Structures are given as C-alpha cells and as structure tokens.
Amino acid sequence: MSNEIHAVGLDIGTSRIRCVIGEPAPDGRMNIVGLGESESKGLRRGVVTSTEAVAESIRRAVAEAERVSGVEIESATVNLSGEHLQGENKNGVVAVAGPDKEITDEDVDRAIDSASAMPLTPGWEIVSRLPQEFIVDGQDGITEPIGMNGSRLEALVHVVTSPSAARQNLIKAVTKAGLDVENLVLEPLAASESVLTDDDKEYGCAVVNMGAEITSLMIFGRGAVQHSSVFPFGSMLFTKDIATGLRVSIPEANKIKHHYGCVASFLLDEEEKQELIEIVPFGRSETRGLSKEILCDIMQPRAVELVQHVASAVSKAKAQISGGVFLTGGGSLVYGLAEIAEQVFDAPTRVGMLDPAFFGGLADEAHGPQWATACGLGLRSMKFQIRSEAGGKSSARKVAEWFGNFRDKFR
Ligand SMILES: Nc1ncnc2c1ncn2[C@@H]1O[C@H](COP(=O)(O)OP(=O)(O)OP(=O)(O)O)[C@@H](O)[C@H]1O
Ligand SMILES: [Mg+2]
Known part of the structure; x- marks a missing residue:
C-alpha cells in the first residue's frame, strides 16, 4: 500500500475539534500516526458562526496532530453536522x-x-x-x-x-485554516465507520452520536442507512442543569459532570450515594459538600428525557434495531447513559469504541467514543485517496470491490 497516502479526518465540533492522521497498513486497517485536539470556538449547534474563530481552533488541533505524526497535511475529510440536516x-x-x-x-x-x-x-x-x-x-x-x-x-x-450556507461557511473556515476539503461526510455516518461492523449494519442497529450541543441518530438496516435525524440538544444540557441546580459556574458544572456525574441511580450503592463531593458555589472561594445522589437526581431525569426523544424517532422510523444501539460522541461518556438508554430503547446498548479490526498505530490513544467521528473521517479519507490513486471514476468498480462495498462510491 502506498506510503504517500496520508489520510486526515477533521471533526469540527461545537466544543472540541479533533484531527486524526492515518496511513494505510498492509492488512487494510488504518494506522493512526497523529492525533490533535483543541477547544472549539465559533460554532453553535454544529453550525459555523465565526469562520475566523473556527479556523484558529482548527489550526491548533491540526498543528498538534502534525507534531505527533511528523507529517504536514494539506487536506482533510471533514464532518458535516448541524441541527438543520x-x-x-x-x-x-x-x-x-x-x-x-x-x-x-x-x-x-x-x-x-x-x-x-x-x-x-x-x-x-x-x-x-x-x-x-x-x-x-x-x-x-x-x-x-x-x-x-x-x-x-x-x-x-x-x-x-x-x-447551503452551512456547508459553504464550514468550507470557508477549513480553507482559512490552510487546508483543502477533500470530502464532507455526515457526522453519524463517519462515527459509524469506526464502530460498526458490516454485520451490525446488516442486522439493523442505531448510532446515537451525542456531542455538546447536538445529537444525531442514524439507523442502519440491510447494510444501508435507513434513517437519519438530528436533535438540537447534547451533553451541554447536563452542564446547564448542574449549573442552575447547584448555583455553580459553567466550567465548574462541566468539571462536576465529568468527574462525578451519573445518570443512572441504580448504578450507585448506598455508600456511593452518600459520598460527598466538594463543589465551589458561583462567586465563592470556599467549597461545600454535595452528595452524589443529589447530583444524580439532577441529571437522571434529563438523561431519560433526551433518550426518549431519540427513541421516539426510532419508533416513528419503524426501524428494526435488533443489532442494538451504539452511543458515540463525548456525551456518551456520562456515567450510566448506556444503561439508561438500554432501558429506554429496550435494546442492547453500548458505548461505541473504535473497532480494532479497522485501526492500528496509535488507536489506543483514540479509543474513546469522542474520537469515533474523527477516526471514521480518517478511514473515509484513506479510502478516498486509494480510490483516487486507482484512477477515479473509471476504476470505481475495482475499488468498490477492494472495499467489498459498492455503496462507498456514492457517499
Ligand atoms: N468524561 C466525560 N464525562 C461526561 N461528559 C463528557 C466527558 N468528556 C466529554 N464530555 C462531554 O461531551 C461533550 C462533547 O462531546 P463531543 O466532543 O463529541 O462534542 P462536539 O463534537 O464538540 O459537539 P457537537 O457534536 O454537538 O457539535 C461535552 O458536553 C462534554 O462535557
Ligand atoms: Mg460532534
């Protein structure tokens, strides 16, 4: 396999921007050789609101991935997202x-x-x-x-x-950051590339990608996408609930969510429920104690509400998801979300981690569900470049066979 191919996945999210650089491995996997991440500015619910701010965040994530890999990149496959899709x-x-x-x-x-x-x-x-x-x-x-x-x-x-403006402004931001857009791929489709096997897609399953401000749903069946929808909410809602409920700042609420948050009270034993965590009320310097049970009481109803929204879209789509539900995106890191979702969906549910059959190299560094989109975009980039090397449209058939999937040509 050519060493000239440097696959690049760039996940532009409302809260984080992630860049993955990969190279094709002889066994068909993508070896991850570089990863970079930055805090994101200039987006609202997945849509670019300031091209310069987004470009600056992209530059930082890309610079880190370039430093780790020692590779200078010129183009990237980018996620397409946004509440209006x-x-x-x-x-x-x-x-x-x-x-x-x-x-x-x-x-x-x-x-x-x-x-x-x-x-x-x-x-x-x-x-x-x-x-x-x-x-x-x-x-x-x-x-x-x-x-x-x-x-x-x-x-x-x-x-x-x-x-159209959403796509145009996204491309502008990437271009301002000094990169060409090789391809745009829907965010949940990219995430699914990292975590689903062909069997999952065949038997019917759902990918729920929960980010900071949007959640997207994609349902697969008979090997293809049967439904997609986007919800204008994400994990930021937990943060806001914690900030309001406990009268703490947004950064403090985020910290509490990450370190102690739980959305399924049945996962906590009596001792854990009474365990006190130290929180810093807004505008104060002294801390006060809060039991994990109270924190869970704030978060759990919201988790159930959000998952119910997604589950009702699944039932309206009349789709079979016997293969289960895969949660991706940083939002799926909230402790207990998979357990709550399993009850609401009434289907096996798990947090989607990178499938080791698809990734090598630094894959361990990117194994969390928050990396699924960036890595899936990287895989797409690799396939795209191999296809281009093989001679474009006239060889599409040959390349489709290489991937064992004709549908790749059209995505
Ligand atoms: N360990 C953690 N525990 C709980 N929540 C987490 C954790 N890590 C990240 N999150 C939450 O995940 C969200 C970010 O997820 P992600 O990076 O997938 O979003 P994004 O792609 O930036 O946003 P979007 O897809 O909505 O545009 C944030 O709300 C963050 O607080
Ligand atoms: Mg995202």
Missing part, C-alpha cells in the same frame, strides 16, 4: 439504456439522480445521497446492480438536505 427516503426509476440491457455505472447514476430529483427549499441543497438498494425488474434487495441484466432499474436512496 434533514434525511428522507426517496426512490427513482429509469430504463436501462444499453442495447444488451446490461446495467452500467451510468444507469445507476441516472437512477440515483432520478431518486434525488426533489423540490428544495430556496437556499437548501442535497448534501448526501446514500443508496439503500436497487430493484431490477421487480427483484429487490440488490446492492451491486452493475453488470446485471434488466430493463427497469429502481434506486432507493436516503437523501440528506441542508442549508
């Missing part, structure tokens, strides 16, 4: 064009174009088209139609739309 399932039908009725790349492209030909609100655009399956002359469940024979080709596609 909207996903819906569409279908489109075309007649197979060639005289021998053998389905070609062009037929598939036309079918996908036809599925995504939809009226858009002014100022909005399609940001992602994710093929679910193809139907050839009534035969459904086809994932690799190219080369098959038939006369009627139908594509089922999950289409995601967003205000």
Whole structure:
C-alpha cells in the first residue's frame, strides 16, 4: 500500500475539534500516526458562526496532530453536522439504456439522480445521497446492480438536505485554516465507520452520536442507512442543569459532570450515594459538600428525557434495531447513559469504541467514543485517496470491490 497516502479526518465540533492522521497498513486497517485536539470556538449547534474563530481552533488541533505524526497535511475529510440536516427516503426509476440491457455505472447514476430529483427549499441543497438498494425488474434487495441484466432499474436512496450556507461557511473556515476539503461526510455516518461492523449494519442497529450541543441518530438496516435525524440538544444540557441546580459556574458544572456525574441511580450503592463531593458555589472561594445522589437526581431525569426523544424517532422510523444501539460522541461518556438508554430503547446498548479490526498505530490513544467521528473521517479519507490513486471514476468498480462495498462510491 502506498506510503504517500496520508489520510486526515477533521471533526469540527461545537466544543472540541479533533484531527486524526492515518496511513494505510498492509492488512487494510488504518494506522493512526497523529492525533490533535483543541477547544472549539465559533460554532453553535454544529453550525459555523465565526469562520475566523473556527479556523484558529482548527489550526491548533491540526498543528498538534502534525507534531505527533511528523507529517504536514494539506487536506482533510471533514464532518458535516448541524441541527438543520434533514434525511428522507426517496426512490427513482429509469430504463436501462444499453442495447444488451446490461446495467452500467451510468444507469445507476441516472437512477440515483432520478431518486434525488426533489423540490428544495430556496437556499437548501442535497448534501448526501446514500443508496439503500436497487430493484431490477421487480427483484429487490440488490446492492451491486452493475453488470446485471434488466430493463427497469429502481434506486432507493436516503437523501440528506441542508442549508447551503452551512456547508459553504464550514468550507470557508477549513480553507482559512490552510487546508483543502477533500470530502464532507455526515457526522453519524463517519462515527459509524469506526464502530460498526458490516454485520451490525446488516442486522439493523442505531448510532446515537451525542456531542455538546447536538445529537444525531442514524439507523442502519440491510447494510444501508435507513434513517437519519438530528436533535438540537447534547451533553451541554447536563452542564446547564448542574449549573442552575447547584448555583455553580459553567466550567465548574462541566468539571462536576465529568468527574462525578451519573445518570443512572441504580448504578450507585448506598455508600456511593452518600459520598460527598466538594463543589465551589458561583462567586465563592470556599467549597461545600454535595452528595452524589443529589447530583444524580439532577441529571437522571434529563438523561431519560433526551433518550426518549431519540427513541421516539426510532419508533416513528419503524426501524428494526435488533443489532442494538451504539452511543458515540463525548456525551456518551456520562456515567450510566448506556444503561439508561438500554432501558429506554429496550435494546442492547453500548458505548461505541473504535473497532480494532479497522485501526492500528496509535488507536489506543483514540479509543474513546469522542474520537469515533474523527477516526471514521480518517478511514473515509484513506479510502478516498486509494480510490483516487486507482484512477477515479473509471476504476470505481475495482475499488468498490477492494472495499467489498459498492455503496462507498456514492457517499
Ligand atoms: N468524561 C466525560 N464525562 C461526561 N461528559 C463528557 C466527558 N468528556 C466529554 N464530555 C462531554 O461531551 C461533550 C462533547 O462531546 P463531543 O466532543 O463529541 O462534542 P462536539 O463534537 O464538540 O459537539 P457537537 O457534536 O454537538 O457539535 C461535552 O458536553 C462534554 O462535557
Ligand atoms: Mg460532534
């Protein structure tokens, strides 16, 4: 595998910016060679509000990753996120064009174009088209139609739309930081790349990525994305509840959440419940004691409420998630969230850690769920560069086979 490939994943979040640099390993995994992280400024609920502030935060995260890896980077695959993203399932039908009725790349492209030909609100655009399956002359469940024979080709596609300005401002911020945008990938899709296996996607599962200010849901089934939605809330709500409930500053509330927070009281035994933690009330210098039970009483109802919102979207989507729920994003580090989510979803739930089958090198440094998006973006970047090296669109088939997944071509 070429050593010229330097895959770069850049996760631009409302609270943190993370950069991962990787190289292809001979066994097909991505060796992580550099990681960098910085505090993020200039975003609100995943949308850029100040390009200069975001650019500055990007520069700091990138500089750290470059220092660790000794590699200078020029471009990155970046996450697309934001509270306005909207996903819906569409279908489109075309007649197979060639005289021998053998389905070609062009037929598939036309079918996908036809599925995504939809009226858009002014100022909005399609940001992602994710093929679910193809139907050839009534035969459904086809994932690799190219080369098959038939006369009627139908594509089922999950289409995601967003205000154009959100994408343009994101690109501006990255460009200002001195990088080219190689590709934009939906945040939960990137996170899923790091933690889901093909079997998980096949049997049906949900990825819930909880960040600071937004939470995104992506449901997979039959190997493809069946649903996506974004909620305008994240782990920052716990911080705000703690600040209000205990009359402490936001930084102090964040510290309390990280070190002592718990959203599932049944995980604490009697002794732990009574354990006192020292907190510094707002504007004071002396501390006071607070039991962990009271902290849990503040956080647990909010956790249940947030997870119920997501669970109701899952049931509205009428999706099968027998493969379980995977929690990613820094928000999933709150102690007890997976246990509460398991009860609310009534499905096996766990915090999504990087799958060791996909990552080597410094993977241990990035094993937490807060790194899932950046690492998934890195994987995407690596696949993209290998595809480009293999000769672009004309070799798309060859590369799709290399990855064992035709759908990669369209993401
Ligand atoms: N150890 C921890 N315990 C509890 N919460 C944590 C922990 N570490 C991080 N968090 C919380 O996770 C959130 C940040 O998660 P993440 O870095 O995934 O968000 P982001 O990508 O910056 O934001 P967004 O995706 O909403 O734009 C913050 O609210 C932070 O307080
Ligand atoms: Mg995020």
